[in-house]
Amino acid sequence: MRQFENPEDARTLALAIVETIPEPFVVLDDSFCVVAANNAFYSTFEIDPSHSHGITFFDLASGQWDIPVLRDLLTTAIQQHRPIAGFEFERDVSKLGRRTMLLTTMTVGYDGALRSNTLLVFRDVTEARKAEADKQAYLERTEALLAQQRVLFQEMQHRVANSLQIIASILMLKARAVTSQETRHHLEDAHQRVMSVAAVQNYLYLTDGIDQIEVAAYLNKLCAGLAKSIVLDSNPVRIDVTANESCIPSQTAVSLGLIVTELVINAVKYAFPRPKPDARVLVSYEVQDTAWKLVVSDNGVGKGAVQGNPKPGSGFGTLIIEALAKQLDARVETSSSSTGLSVSITHATFTSRMPNTA
Structure with missing residues (x-):
């Protein structure tokens, strides 16, 4: 480092550096006496x-800095040459009111000299602390509202379910x-x-308003509930679910759930007019990127095989399914034979990789 030939030049530079610091800045000697301070310190705290x-620093402004905890901290820092990093305290400033200050200090020793100087920098964090408190209060209010x-x-x-x-x-x-x-x-x-x-x-009630629904768990719980409510002991039908691991928005889940419920109820109601030992309805869901396919199939008698069974494409239920599929930007396809019925709801361009056998 370049040495100053004139010690007064070094002093002039040091004072200029002190003055350019925007925060209140003070230099103390070993006896806590003020050696130098910048204009920000004098103007902020209204000191002549x-x-x-x-x-001494503690006698400034009629002893306003003579705060016991601050005195103890500075005494230890100066005597032991220990820096203070971010000591927070409060004090009254006549033109600003109660302020929260952050103090940082460092004691500088000199080669071959017993004396030292301690640098004090004060930062006003009142507004920052107020902003933090306001943010915390806002978060707490938000949590309470949620x-x-x-x-x-x-x-x-609960009221909807009861109704x-x-x-x-x-x-x-x-x-x-x-x-x-x-009429019946x-x-x-x-x-x-x-x-x-x-x-x-009922299922969406159990999810407690979660926006993203896990499809496999959703369909399994939905079909388990349907099995308990519509499958008769005299005509047992197994309802199975096969689904990729994926999540869908709750709004989409509502439409898919209504479609699945409609198709499963129809299958249980019409596909097995007589008890069948291996009666089964299979609900499968595949997803590839943004494309997906939902299939509800059974191993029953096929559509139209039983007298009184609605013809393919007829009935209010079919209109509901087609309307819901349109909302999902999907197409409905039905295939029926003597070995069962399969209804698929396909979104976008989809190539199935999953075997579909009821």
């Missing part, structure tokens, strides 16, 4: 420069009470629609 040199929203959502779901159950029960009671076969068929059909909505709503 002419009454600062030669007196918690309240979850409670309201669960309550709404659907009541409607389904009333429809079934009415269907059993009427003598007209046509319409009431049973309406009951089936309500059961479709109730099955999907």
Whole structure:
């Protein structure tokens, strides 16, 4: 480092450096007396420069800096040449009010000399701490609102589930009470629609409003619930699910769930007019990038094989499935034979890699 020929030049440079520091800056000697300070220190804390040199730091401004914890900290730092990094404290500033300050110090020793100087830098972090406190308060309020929203959502779901159950029960009671076969068929059909909505709503209630739904778990739980509610002991039907591991938005899950419920109920209702030992409905879901395919198939008698069974492409249920598929930008294809019925819902361009046998 270049040596100054004139010691006064070094002093001039040092004072210039002190003055360019934007934060309040003070230099103390071993006796805590002020050796130098910049204008930011004097103006911020309203200290008269002419009454600062030669007196201790703790006597400045009528002893306003004589804070016990600060005195103890500086005494240790100066005596042991130990730096202070980010000591936070509060003090009143006449023109600014109560301020939160951050103090950083370093003691500088000199070769061959017993004396030293300690540099003090003060940073006003009041606004930063206030911003942090406001942010924390905002986060806490947000969490409280979200918690309240979850409670309201669960309550709404609970009420919807109860209402659907009541409607389904009333429809079934009415269907059993009427003598007209046509009226009974319409009431049973309406009951089936309500059961479709109730099955999907029940699963989404359990997900607690999660935006992304894991497809395999969703379909397994949905079909398990359907099996308990629609499969009769006198005519058992196994409902199996095969699905890739993937997630879909909850809005898409609602439409897929309604489609699956509609098709599974139809399969159980129509595919096995007589008990069959290996009666089975298979729900499969494959995904490739953004393309996917949903297939519901059975090993029953095929569509139209039983008297009174709706013809392919007819019925309110078919209209519902086609409308939901259109919402999902998917196409519906049905294939039927004496060995069963298969309905596929295909989105985008999709090439199946999964064997589909009920």
